[in-house]
Amino acid sequence: MFKYIVKRLLIFIPTLFAISLLTFVISINAPGDPVETMLNQNVGGDGMSGEKLANEQTYIDKRHELGFDLPLFYFSFTNATFPDTLHRIPKKAHRENLQRMSYEYGEWNNVSAYYHSLRAFEDEIFTIEINDKTSSDLRKIKDAISVLYINYDSDKTESTIQNIEFDLFKNKKIKKYGAKKYYDFLNAYTHMNLYKSSTNRYIPKLVWYGLENQYHRWIWAFVQGDFGISFKDKRPVSSKVFDALKWSMILSVLSIIMAYLVAIPLGVRSAVDKGKWSEKLITTGLFLLYSLPNFWVATMLIRYLGDGNGIGWFPTFGLGSLPATAPYWDRFFETGYHLVLPLFCLTYASFAFISRQMRGGMLNVLEMDYIRTARAKGLKEKVVIWKHAFRNSLIPIITLFASIFPLAISGSFVIEIIFSIPGMGKLTLEAIFARDYPIVFTVLMFTAMLTLVGNLVADVLYAYVDPRISFSNKK
Numbered sequence: 001m002f003k004y005i006v007k008r009l010l011i012f013i014p015t016l017f018a019i020s021l022l023t024f025v026i027s028i029n030a031p032g033d034p035v036e037t038m039l040n041q042n043v044g045g046d047g048m049s050g051e052k053l054a055n056e057q058t059y060i061d062k063r064h065e066l067g068f069d070l071p072l073f074y075f076s077f078t079n080a081t082f083p084d085t086l087h088r089i090p091k092k093a094h095r096e097n098l099q100r101m102s103y104e105y106g107e108w109n110n111v112s113a114y115y116h117s118l119r120a121f122e123d124e125i126f127t128i129e130i131n132d133k134t135s136s137d138l139r140k141i142k143d144a145i146s147v148l149y150i151n152y153d154s155d156k157t158e159s160t161i162q163n164i165e166f167d168l169f170k171n172k173k174i175k176k177y178g179a180k181k182y183y184d185f186l187n188a189y190t191h192m193n194l195y196k197s198s199t200n201r202y203i204p205k206l207v208w209y210g211l212e213n214q215y216h217r218w219i220w221a222f223v224q225g226d227f228g229i230s231f232k233d234k235r236p237v238s239s240k241v242f243d244a245l246k247w248s249m250i251l252s253v254l255s256i257i258m259a260y261l262v263a264i265p266l267g268v269r270s271a272v273d274k275g276k277w278s279e280k281l282i283t284t285g286l287f288l289l290y291s292l293p294n295f296w297v298a299t300m301l302i303r304y305l306g307d308g309n310g311i312g313w314f315p316t317f318g319l320g321s322l323p324a325t326a327p328y329w330d331r332f333f334e335t336g337y338h339l340v341l342p343l344f345c346l347t348y349a350s351f352a353f354i355s356r357q358m359r360g361g362m363l364n365v366l367e368m369d370y371i372r373t374a375r376a377k378g379l380k381e382k383v384v385i386w387k388h389a390f391r392n393s394l395i396p397i398i399t400l401f402a403s404i405f406p407l408a409i410s411g412s413f414v415i416e417i418i419f420s421i422p423g424m425g426k427l428t429l430e431a432i433f434a435r436d437y438p439i440v441f442t443v444l445m446f447t448a449m450l451t452l453v454g455n456l457v458a459d460v461l462y463a464y465v466d467p468r469i470s471f472s473n474k475k
Helices: 002-028 034-039 049-066 092-105 108-127 135-150 154-169 172-194 198-202 214-223 237-272 277-291 294-305 328-338 340-366 369-376 381-392 395-404 413-418 424-433 437-465
Strands: 075-079 204-208
Touching: 002 214, 002 437, 034 049, 075 198, 092 108, 092 135, 108 135, 108 172, 135 154, 135 172, 154 172, 237 277, 237 340, 237 381, 237 395, 237 413, 237 424, 237 437, 277 340, 294 340, 294 413, 328 340, 340 381, 340 395, 340 413, 369 381, 395 437, 413 424, 424 437
Parallel strands: none
Antiparallel strands: 075 204
């Protein structure tokens, strides 16, 4: 068994690597720009040059702080058109467009020269004073430049450049200051078109970046317990997750314990009383509960038992209002009182499912020969049921436990939102809406790890409850 556990733990390494890699790929392709989210600004605004440059420098500094100016992975294997320095371009939309342009024109150096000449032309345009004579034309030119940053279609690029040229040269003041940089940009664009090389698409290319890359920095920090910074409020993700994890763990663990303590005896009783009125009554009652959606039950409990318009037996919001300086037992009972309704809403639906699994396992075991032998020996029915049959009927329950185990940290979106419990479900849902991806992917990684651990625990329990199951290599 020990060797089997060690082997399974070693298998965790490539499995978690694959999961982390998939998580990372999703994170870098997620919509939105995390740097702009954290800075809450639009770097490409319409302000003056000094303000624009200051905003861009702030953006670049934050991007460097987060490590987004590093290559994505240890290496890249692609074709000769792929720009191996693309990660240095600050804006995500610009990078995506430049990658398409590099593939289209085949020469990254020419595309890079085009991009930097466009940046220089834009910077020059921003230095021109805005007044009644220049405002309208400058607005049009800036809009056209913004289009060029995200467009790689040659026809649209041509028409956009023509519009820029028309607005530039019809205004003498704009022409005076912007003509030189415009010609530099136009020459770079012409050069990029003249030396187009489509054959580079078919030439393989391997670029090695080493350990200085975004994935290595992220996974190494994750292993050390550093899960990054929240995009929403800039708090460490570990702080937010562990604050929420405590309440989800309390709810989930108590819910699992209550569900098993109630459902297992009911399942055993249903199997023993098969066909009797008591079995039908238990099954009908449990499935009536199972058919009720938890959000509806939660709403009804708040409406009729809550402290709103109901009879006021239970509080329905939060975890209590006692300060941290209050006596421990006062805070304990206050919090426990607030958890009564959400705990019931989390648990009641599990009764039917777990008891049904227990009933099925017991029915299979009760038909075995050794059970008939035990009864023939004159053993009491309780001994036959709980000593001989019960242990060997736990296989379905253990399998179910392996799937429930990860839910201990993921929380319940619905219940935590309805009852305003600051758990993992509420935190994750708010993070998804706010595109706070470090929190979302941290929860995803923890859930994946607990899934692996849950399966391992289930395998160990299989061997414990059924001696016929062995993971050793005995011949």
